[in-house]
Amino acid sequence: xxxxxxxxxxxxxxxxxxxxxxxxxxxxxxxxxxxxxxxxxxxxxxxxxxxxxxxxxxxxxxxxxxxxxxxxxxxxxxxxxxxxxxxxxxxxxxxxxxxxxxxxxxxxxxxxxxxxxxxxxxxxxxxxxxxxxxxxxxxxxxxxxxxxxxxxxxxxxxxxxxxxxxxxxxxxxxxxxxxxxxxxxxxxxxxxxxxxxxxxxxxxxxxxxxxxxxxxxxxxxxxxxxxxxxxxxxxxxxxxxxxxxxxxxxxxxxxxxxxxxxxxxxxxxxxxxxxxxxxxxxxxxxxxxxxxxxxxxxxxxxxxxxxxxxxxxxxxxxxxxxxxxxxxxxxxxxxxxxxxxxxxxxxxxxxxxxxxxxxxxxxxxxxxxxxxxxxxxxxxxxxxxxxxxx
Amino acid sequence: xxxxxxxxxxxxxxxxxxxxxxxxxxxxxxxxxxxxxxxxxxxxxxxxxxxxxxxxxxxxxxxxxxxxxxxxxxxxxxxxxxxxxxxxxxxxxxxxxxxxxxxxxxxxxxxxxxxxxxxxxxxxxxxxxxxxxxxxxxxxxxxxxxxxxxxxxxxxxxxxxxxxxxxxxxxxxxxxxxxxxxxxxxxxxxxxxxxxxxxxxxxxxxxxxxxxxxxxxxxxxxxxxxxxxxxxxxxxxxxxxxxxxxxxxxxxxxxxxxxxxxxxxxxxxxxxxxxxxxxxxxxxxxxxxxxxxxxxxxxxxxxxxxxxxxxxxxxxxxxxxxxxxxxxxxxxxxxxxxxxxx
Numbered sequence: 137x138x139x140x141x142x143x144x145x146x147x148x149x150x151x152x153x154x155x156x157x158x159x160x161x162x163x164x165x166x167x168x169x170x171x172x173x174x175x176x177x178x179x180x181x182x183x184x185x186x187x188x189x190x191x192x193x194x195x196x197x198x199x200x201x202x203x204x205x206x207x208x209x210x211x212x213x214x215x216x217x218x219x220x221x222x223x224x225x226x227x228x229x230x231x232x233x234x235x236x237x238x239x240x241x242x243x244x245x246x247x248x249x250x251x252x253x254x255x256x257x258x259x260x261x262x263x264x265x266x267x268x269x270x271x272x273x274x275x276x277x278x279x280x281x282x283x284x285x286x287x288x289x290x291x292x293x294x295x296x297x298x299x300x301x302x303x304x305x306x307x308x309x310x311x312x313x314x315x316x317x318x319x320x321x322x323x324x325x326x327x328x329x330x331x332x333x334x335x336x337x338x339x340x341x342x343x344x345x346x347x348x349x350x351x352x353x354x355x356x357x358x359x360x361x362x363x364x365x366x367x368x369x370x371x372x373x374x375x376x377x378x379x380x381x382x383x384x385x386x387x388x389x390x391x392x393x394x395x396x397x398x399x400x401x402x403x404x405x406x407x408x409x410x411x412x413x414x415x416x417x418x419x420x421x422x423x424x425x426x427x428x429x430x431x432x433x434x435x436x437x438x439x440x441x442x443x444x445x446x447x448x449x450x451x452x453x454x455x456x457x458x459x460x461x462x463x464x465x466x467x468x469x470x471x472x473x474x475x476x477x478x479x480x481x482x483x484x485x486x487x488x489x490x491x492x493x494x495x496x497x498x499x500x501x502x503x504x505x506x507x508x509x510x511x512x513x514x515x516x517x518x519x520x521x522x523x524x525x526x
Numbered sequence: 527x528x529x530x531x532x533x534x535x536x537x538x539x540x541x542x543x544x545x546x547x548x549x550x551x552x553x554x555x556x557x558x559x560x561x562x563x564x565x566x567x568x569x570x571x572x573x574x575x576x577x578x579x580x581x582x583x584x585x586x587x588x589x590x591x592x593x594x595x596x597x598x599x600x601x602x603x604x605x606x607x608x609x610x611x612x613x614x615x616x617x618x619x620x621x622x623x624x625x626x627x628x629x630x631x632x633x634x635x636x637x638x639x640x641x642x643x644x645x646x647x648x649x650x651x652x653x654x655x656x657x658x659x660x661x662x663x664x665x666x667x668x669x670x671x672x673x674x675x676x677x678x679x680x681x682x683x684x685x686x687x688x689x690x691x692x693x694x695x696x697x698x699x700x701x702x703x704x705x706x707x708x709x710x711x712x713x714x715x716x717x718x719x720x721x722x723x724x725x726x727x728x729x730x731x732x733x734x735x736x737x738x739x740x741x742x743x744x745x746x747x748x749x750x751x752x753x754x755x756x757x758x759x760x761x762x763x764x765x766x767x768x769x770x771x772x773x774x775x776x777x778x779x780x781x782x783x784x785x786x787x788x789x790x791x792x793x794x795x796x797x798x799x800x801x802x803x804x805x806x807x808x809x810x811x812x813x814x815x816x817x818x819x820x821x822x823x824x825x826x827x828x829x830x831x832x833x834x835x836x837x838x839x840x841x842x843x844x845x846x847x848x849x850x851x852x853x854x855x856x857x858x859x860x861x862x863x864x865x866x867x868x
Contacts (some may be wrong), residue, residue, distance in 0.1 A: 199710035208694075209718055211614070213728055244578075362813060371655065372685035374604040385655060387603075392658045394577065458639050460579065460662060462605075473649070473662075475610065475638055486649070488606040496686040525709065 144412055146366035154194055154504030166194065171510065173202050183493075183519055186502065186510065193510065196502035198495055203525040211485040216242050216316060216452050219482065223472075224310040226489055227523040230269035230466040232261045235314040238485075240366035240396060241474040242459040245454045249396055250516035254444040255324040259398040259437050260331075261313070262463075263428040267338055268297040269427045270468035270470045273518050274345045277418055280515040281358050286348055288439065293341040296334045302328055312442055316452055328436050333430045342426045348513065350419065359415035363501050363513035366412060373500070374493035377468025378424060378519060381408045382416035397463070402434035416517035421518070467491050467523055490525035537607055553632065554580045557599070564595040571640040581662045583640035589665040590675035590701075597680050601652035607677060607687035609648045609667070612637050615721040617728070642666050646697060648674055650684075667857040670769035673698035780788060 172183035181202040187195040209220050214222065223238055224231045236258060246457060249259065275290020298308045305311035306325055313320050316351065349355050370383040380387060388406040390399045407423040409416035454476040462471025468490030475484040494517055501517075502510060558572045570589030570723050572580045584592045585591040612635045622833040635645055646667040653660045667674055677684035689701045696717035699705060707714065778798060 176550075201707075204709040206718060209725060213725055258831060344766070368602070369682075371602045372605070372681050374681075386654045456638075458581070460660070469605065469650075471605070473606075473608070477614075477636075484610050485607065485609075486608045488651070492686065493604075493606070493683055496683050500682070 142342050143361050143412060144364045144366050146222060147361060148366060151504040160411040164235045166252050170384050186496045193502050195497055196314060198295055198498045200524045205276055206293060207526050208485055209488055211482055216454055216466050216482065220312050220314060224312055225522060226526055227273055227467055227520050228309055229520060230265035231309055232265040232311045232313060233465045236262055237461045237463045237470055238472045239316055240457045242470050244459045245457045245462060245476055248317055248446055249445050250318045251444045253439045254437055255396055256398045256439050256465050257319055263432050264297055264301055266466040267425055271341060271376050273421060277515060279348055280511050281355060286345055289341065289344060293338055296337060300334055301329055310380055317448035320351045332433060335433050340427060342422060346480050358512050361413050361507065362509050364412050364518065365416045365501055370519050373497040374502055375497060376490050378420040378467065379417055379494055382410055382420045383412035384410040389462060389469055398435060402431050404431050414512055453478060462488060468494060487526050489523045489526055491519035495517050495519050495524055550575050553657055557659060557661065560599050562593060565592055572640050583664045586665050586668065586674060589679060592663055593677045593680040596652050600656060600848040603653040603655050604683045605651035605653055605680035607650040607684050607691060609646055609691050609697055610644055611695065611721045613645050613721045617724055640664055644669050646672055646695060648697065648842060667697055673700060675700045678702055720811045733772050
């Protein structure tokens with residue numbers, strides 16, 4: 137707690153005060169507010185139960201499970217190549233990014249590596265799915281505060297990215313394109329030029345979004361100093377991705393681990409923000425979308441020649457072992473703990489999804505806030521229900 | 527593009543401040559030594575994958591103490607907590623080939639990296655954000671009283687992970703503030719991620735899995751037994767003679783000799799197409815299962831029926847694609863709601 141800014145400290149004190157009030161004034165006749173499971177701020181079906189004292193939340197608890205699909209159990213009766221179909225549907229806005237850590241874990245157990253060309257294309261598609269995912273977040277932000285225009289811009293520009301993903305993989309939302317040992321196919325003709333143009337459009341979208349939203353007075357007053365999460369608390373709850381970096385923690389799995397993706401080929405920045413409030417989380421995401429566009433633009437010029445698939449046996453048996461591989465997905469750290477017993481399919485797969493941990497802080501951060509802030513805080517934490525419920 | 531000026535100043539792009547420093551083996555060895563100093567004999571085993579990963583196993587009693595010790599040692603980022611059931615599934619794998627005699631399942635419990643003595647183990651993952659080292663911690667869970675201490679004292683984020691672990695594996699956590707179900711209904715019976723919890727969807731309907739792209743065995747047999755159409759020198763099919771032989775007119779009078787060549791492989795491929803078309807209309811319920819069982823009994827006598835398995839092994843690289851078709855069908859058991867969310 138030593139590194140807190142004044143604003144963080146004030147908010148922390150406020151939440152402590154709310155704690156105290158909960159203990160002292162438990163007799164007060166409050167009100168229980170039920171949000172969801174179909175609220176537009178929830179990207180799925182999350183229910184939030186909040187107990188109010190006047191207009192202040194004294195206790196809030198998200199209730200997940202409306203969409204639980206049991207993927208960890210289902211992976212145990214699938215072969216390794218079949219698992220990608222399931223995990224595509226965890227974070228459905230950035231599906232390709234879900235496949236990558238699992239494939240990397242399987243490759244690690246088999247002790248093979250994708251050819252350089254496949255690695256670069258993987259990285260490009262990974263970043264494209266991040267752009268598709270986060271651009272929707274940037275548009276959706278305004279809707280929570282009654283600004284309807286940005287969401288149309290977001291849907292318009294996301295469409296370009298989805299078309300690119302569809303052009304390369306054949307699937308708009310669920311590409312299922314990553315294979316153990318490489319990729320299913322090479323890029324289609326003309327795709328690289330098309331992508332360059334779209335990336336320039338998307339950088340324009342970020343500028344547009346910034347001038348529309350981030351400078352807006354209402355937006356700032358609804359976001360600044362609201363929902364502050366200090367760095368220590370963020371780490372303890374396992375917050376990851378932009379949520380962690382917005383609390384001033386400089387950690388990015390794209391940069392900070394040795395992984396078979398091509399981020400070291402290009403020049404890019406990891407953005408952090410010291411404030412840890414809702415505004416910081418949104419701002420970091422905006423910067424990251426820009427960085428992603430830059431990464432893609434640089435990588436498009438560096439795709440090496442060669443095959444996109446290394447030699448793998450036709451029937452894939454993964455040797456006995458355990459591996460944990462995580463990557464910096466659009467929502468945060470996503471990882472798979474894969475246990476293989478030398479069979480066609482995994483023995484156990486633990487799916488570490490980002491939103492699960494990101495949402496577990498909700499009851500902490502919502503304590504002491506006012507009712508209208510619930511929606512903006514949840515929206516800035518950015519979660520996708522498929523990523524919580526798996 | 528001009529971001530708001532005050533924020534660009536307060537925000538820090540720390541690319542230069544924190545150069546890419548990936549830890550070598552020395553760092554991980556130091557972590558293990560440090561942990562041994564902190565918890566002593568409670569550290570049972572450790573396993574280092576050079577320049578990659580670190581796993582340690584600690585005693586059940588010191589499970590919570592290890593979390594606190596590692597937090598003090600710099601592992602402040604809580605990644606996840608879960609468990610594993612090392613018992614092999616008594617139901618086998620869903621994608622087993624129905625034409626192959628089921629081998630008895632070896633029910634020996636064999637633990638993974640760093641060993642173990644019990645059926646269940648709890649796992650947790652922590653990360654040191656400064657040194658960029660991750661560590662996986664394991665501990666045995668007693669078979670009779672599957673209860674360990676909660677990590678919520680050290681890491682508040684363990685709350686949800688332990689709730690999930692509790693409902694999925696039936697492992698209890700001492701001192702947990704609120705061990706309610708995370709996903710499942712309150713009155714749900716059983717612990718789904720235990721290996722002896724049957725996946726009912728697989729029990730009532732066998733998963734086609736890898737054999738789906740091959741012709742069903744009984745179809746392949748029928749095709750092989752069918753008399754071939756009678757043809758003239760030019761390869762044209764003689765409809766009258768064919769009808770006399772087979773009892774029905776040939777379906778495609780333009781079929782050439784080459785198309786209908788009597789090699790076993792091609793006959794099987796025709797069978798594959800037919801079987802695919804037919805199976806769309808048939809209910810893949812108990813009827814199919816019975817038929818498969820019958821074909822199974824005959825499989826040893828007829829060489830043709832063993833063809834499907836052989837062709838699969840020898841199939842070219844593109845054989846991976848039909849697998850995808852099979853995967854596509856599997857999405858039927860995924861929740862339709864997820865599409866709506868996009």
